[in-house]
Amino acid sequence: MSDQGKSLGFEPIALTGTERALVSEVRAFARAEPFPPSAESPTRGGFSRDFSEELARRGWVGMTIPTQYGGAARSGVERCLVISELLAAGAPLGAHWTADRQTAPSLMINGPETLRRELLPRIASGLCLIAGGFSEPESGSDLASVRTRAQKVDGGWRITGRKIWTTDADKADYIEILCRTSDSEVKHKGLSLIVVPMDAEGLTVTPIEGMDGERHFNEVVIDNVFAADDWLIGKEGSGWEQLTAELALERAGPERYLSTFPLFESFVQSRRHAAAPEHSHEFIGSVIAQQLGLRLMSLSIARMVDEGGSPVAEAAMAKDLGTELEQLLVDQLWVYRYEQIEPGAAADRFHEFLDINRLRSAVFTTAGGTNEVLRLLVSRQLGSWARSGRIRALGSPLAETVYEQAARIVADPDPAFRSVPRDRSDAASLRVFDELRTTGYLGVSVPEDLGGSGGSLSDALEIVRGTAYAGTSTPLVDGAIQAGWLLAQAGIPFPWADELAVVGTGSVGVTDDGTTLTGTVDEIRWPDQATTLVVPIEQDGKLHVATVELGSLARPATGADTAGEPLVRAVRLDAVPVRQLVPTGLDHAAGIETLARRAALARAVALSRALQRTAEISIEYAALRSQFGQPINRFQAVQAHLTRLASEAQRVAVLVDAAHAALGEGGDPAIDFALVAAARTLSGNAAMTAGRTAHQVHGAIGVTMEYALQRFTRRLWEWSAADGTSARWAGRLGAQAVSGDLAAWQLITGI
Numbered sequence: 001m002s003d004q005g006k007s008l009g010f011e012p013i014a015l016t017g018t019e020r021a022l023v024s025e026v027r028a029f030a031r032a033e034p035f036p037p038s039a040e041s042p043t044r045g046g047f048s049r050d051f052s053e054e055l056a057r058r059g060w061v062g063m064t065i066p067t068q069y070g071g072a073a074r075s076g077v078e079r080c081l082v083i084s085e086l087l088a089a090g091a092p093l094g095a096h097w098t099a100d101r102q103t104a105p106s107l108m109i110n111g112p113e114t115l116r117r118e119l120l121p122r123i124a125s126g127l128c129l130i131a132g133g134f135s136e137p138e139s140g141s142d143l144a145s146v147r148t149r150a151q152k153v154d155g156g157w158r159i160t161g162r163k164i165w166t167t168d169a170d171k172a173d174y175i176e177i178l179c180r181t182s183d184s185e186v187k188h189k190g191l192s193l194i195v196v197p198m199d200a201e202g203l204t205v206t207p208i209e210g211m212d213g214e215r216h217f218n219e220v221v222i223d224n225v226f227a228a229d230d231w232l233i234g235k236e237g238s239g240w241e242q243l244t245a246e247l248a249l250e251r252a253g254p255e256r257y258l259s260t261f262p263l264f265e266s267f268v269q270s271r272r273h274a275a276a277p278e279h280s281h282e283f284i285g286s287v288i289a290q291q292l293g294l295r296l297m298s299l300s301i302a303r304m305v306d307e308g309g310s311p312v313a314e315a316a317m318a319k320d321l322g323t324e325l326e327q328l329l330v331d332q333l334w335v336y337r338y339e340q341i342e343p344g345a346a347a348d349r350f351h352e353f354l355d356i357n358r359l360r361s362a363v364f365t366t367a368g369g370t371n372e373v374l375r376l377l378v379s380r381q382l383g384s385w386a387r388s389g390r391i392r393a394l395g396s397p398l399a400e401t402v403y404e405q406a407a408r409i410v411a412d413p414d415p416a417f418r419s420v421p422r423d424r425s426d427a428a429s430l431r432v433f434d435e436l437r438t439t440g441y442l443g444v445s446v447p448e449d450l451g452g453s454g455g456s457l458s459d460a461l462e463i464v465r466g467t468a469y470a471g472t473s474t475p476l477v478d479g480a481i482q483a484g485w486l487l488a489q490a491g492i493p494f495p496w497a498d499e500l501a502v503v504g505t506g507s508v509g510v511t512d513d514g515t516t517l518t519g520t521v522d523e524i525r526w527p528d529q530a531t532t533l534v535v536p537i538e539q540d541g542k543l544h545v546a547t548v549e550l551g552s553l554a555r556p557a558t559g560a561d562t563a564g565e566p567l568v569r570a571v572r573l574d575a576v577p578v579r580q581l582v583p584t585g586l587d588h589a590a591g592i593e594t595l596a597r598r599a600a601l602a603r604a605v606a607l608s609r610a611l612q613r614t615a616e617i618s619i620e621y622a623a624l625r626s627q628f629g630q631p632i633n634r635f636q637a638v639q640a641h642l643t644r645l646a647s648e649a650q651r652v653a654v655l656v657d658a659a660h661a662a663l664g665e666g667g668d669p670a671i672d673f674a675l676v677a678a679a680r681t682l683s684g685n686a687a688m689t690a691g692r693t694a695h696q697v698h699g700a701i702g703v704t705m706e707y708a709l710q711r712f713t714r715r716l717w718e719w720s721a722a723d724g725t726s727a728r729w730a731g732r733l734g735a736q737a738v739s740g741d742l743a744a745w746q747l748i749t750g751i
Helices: 017-030 049-057 076-089 097-110 113-124 239-252 261-273 277-306 312-334 345-363 371-379 382-387 389-394 397-410 427-438 457-469 479-490 588-624 636-661 673-703 709-719 726-737 743-749
Strands: 130-133 149-153 156-163 174-180 191-197 203-208 217-228 501-503 506-510 516-525 532-539 542-549 566-577 580-587
Touching: 017 076, 076 261, 076 277, 097 113, 097 130, 097 174, 097 239, 130 217, 149 174, 156 174, 156 191, 174 217, 174 239, 191 217, 191 239, 239 312, 261 277, 261 312, 261 345, 261 743, 277 312, 277 636, 277 673, 277 726, 277 743, 312 345, 312 371, 312 636, 371 636, 382 389, 382 588, 382 636, 389 397, 389 457, 389 588, 397 427, 397 457, 457 479, 457 588, 479 501, 479 532, 479 542, 479 580, 479 588, 506 532, 506 542, 516 532, 532 588, 542 566, 542 588, 580 588, 588 636, 588 673, 588 709, 636 673, 673 709, 673 726, 673 743, 726 743
Parallel strands: 130 174, 501 532
Antiparallel strands: 149 156, 156 217, 174 191, 203 217, 506 516, 516 566, 532 542, 542 580
């Protein structure tokens, strides 16, 4: 797999106040009343020239077109936000879609000026439908093999050939034709893009009826059609580069994961009329988590384009993930087609959307390039992606420093530091614990006047990043991030420079005089390294914090989880003496929720960095491992596996980093529920897929103790079930989505 261009990657994105205000404005318009389900224009919500003109009057068509051509001169991100709102509402966008999405940006970059002045004002007015004449009967996804030819003649070109699967050609005003204007041994050379009016002599359009009875697709016969010189886009022979850029815009748009959103939303709303709505909460939450990650990827791509980039591989990655989600969504919802549900408008709307999408879902993963071909496109950049992963995964001096400490320990030639048998503590992680204590990092995020090392939750997460990327575990989640927060809320000082405190939750009560605790703590992690157990207690609905000396507990011998992290489970507290019992002034339920969100966010950060490194070492291994006389990364099946690993890691990282960034600068504000729940859900679910896929690439060596992979997959599997499972967080997210008419979309957008 060769590297091409810049390293593949997604930058985090935060919306400005202006962008958020635009979202609210469009949403108020789009949600004024529900749009009826439509199969008239797939992925675009329907077809209405009147509606396209109305959008244009509001400045929501041709948004990125300069004002001198009648456009609004807005950013690609703003256009992405507007389109997302309209798609989510099921608005009919088909009458201006391709012209606005693809042709206008291409004309602005490539010209010519005469064509800009001819077409751009019409596009910005919502009066121009341009069909994409790219595919041919025997070309499939191999657009470079087109046979349509354009012969140079006086004043222009004569074009002859056939196009197929040309969406809306029967309604279009123009067609953009990919044709061969010169011969070359390299098949993607000598291609050009030429625009032709649909009323040109020699064009014949024959609709192709789909299995849903609709006629979106068409075959277009081009018989000696004349096009003037200035209807050629850009330079002769530059068509392949131009088309690649156009396809990036086509593949990266929100329609690749939102064309089925009206179906999904109608299902969510129908749950109020279902017999057991809670059964679908986990499924709903899982879909929302995936869509939130895809939204961030789509916006990141739009920002790259705004800054002059050409994110072709990123667009292919997003399209692969998005259309697969759409296709699987229909499959998963189909089992609800004949469920027992209260008859009425909600049920009817859901069933109509489901029937429409059931019959068109087969094309989701083929339109715009089949997903299998797109994975091969992405695979060409995986080498540089893996090599630049450390910068992307760590991203701060603190994370880098901690990583270097942990990586040195893991690299120790002593076999004891590779990993350990089941039920034994990981020696490398225990040594990392000692390093963190020595360097003063155990108490990070705890105020200095309470014995901590200061800093914020964000700083603690940076340390989690570094250690997880090295394939080691730390006590920070159970220590400073949870126990430290509880102690700080109660104003209890603790000597973090020398000792470790860990949280213990479960069914625990305190005697009336506040001197002893009774009940069961679900688990205690790092029990041999910690001196103090910190237990949240409820008294009169308020949160109190109790501390207990771990040495005073009668507990089982220390074991270890799948990752080799030391712990004991189901520890009985039988009149255990309380060292301190202090009120916090916080509502107990709110305090426990904050505690859970802190742990979930930290675990998602750890999972995301372990996912990143799992993908990287799999890519590195596949480049070195030879079979049948060549590296295994040259086999398409392996390339597909590696691309999926990288794609899952990227989608998780984009979402987790957004949740981390939402904490803000230097403080520890309220943690956003939707972002954290989605990040925890997506990272946990991806961990299972990534572990399985990585071992498939590695074969037998991946399960051996001396090879690095096992350090990461053991942690992926363990962390996916820790601190509240992914299923639990998905269920909570789904329950929230069912609570209101637009709740699912509000969770995804944060607005």
